[in-house]
Amino acid sequence: GAVVSQHPSRVICKSGTSVKIECRSLDFQATTMFWYRQFPKQSLMLMATSNEGSKATYEQGVEKDKFLINHASLTLSTLTVTSAHPEDSSFYICSARLAGLNEQFFGPGTRLTVL
């Protein structure tokens, strides 16, 4: 149980385009989902926290207009990187917290490459 999926696993796009990444909790309802970003040889950095049905809370330094997060249901959250640039190339990982519990379960990650 407690499986989190991400789609796509890998995406390559041209500079200036937008990319949407989906995060799904497959066998549980997640009231809270988290989005992390990981640059090569660095640790995971929390970008934002989203609660179902409300606006996401972004960490300092993360542009909310560039990284659009939607958490419209208890099993799906999306991250849209708008007008992507090469510096947005990174490994994006989502995490979901099971309602009523404290455990966070992570997705397999999405490798974004912006040319």
Added chain:
Amino acid sequence: DAKTTQPPSMDCAEGRAANLPCNHSTISGNEYVYWYRQIHSQGPQYIIHGLKNNETNEMASLIITEDRKSSTLILPHATLRDTAVYYCIVRVARYSTLTFGKGTMLLVSP
């Protein structure tokens, strides 16, 4: 959440026990010790957590010192697939998000 300190890297021979230390000298009474690992190009995987008692599950054992200022994650019989970055995280259960440090890169060799 309290800060943790881990060695940047460790080596272990396949089949031997891997003992990964973590220092959390400023831990508060209501903070738990969590361990996650991240295999290359994958999302983090939960391993184990504890408050003050030692814990064991099918993956590992967690030994927390009596003063709770440090802990050790033990992989009893390391395999090549245990090669990963291991993160020790201290957090107040239920309310705080997971904040990752640099972790320990464990390399298990044949």
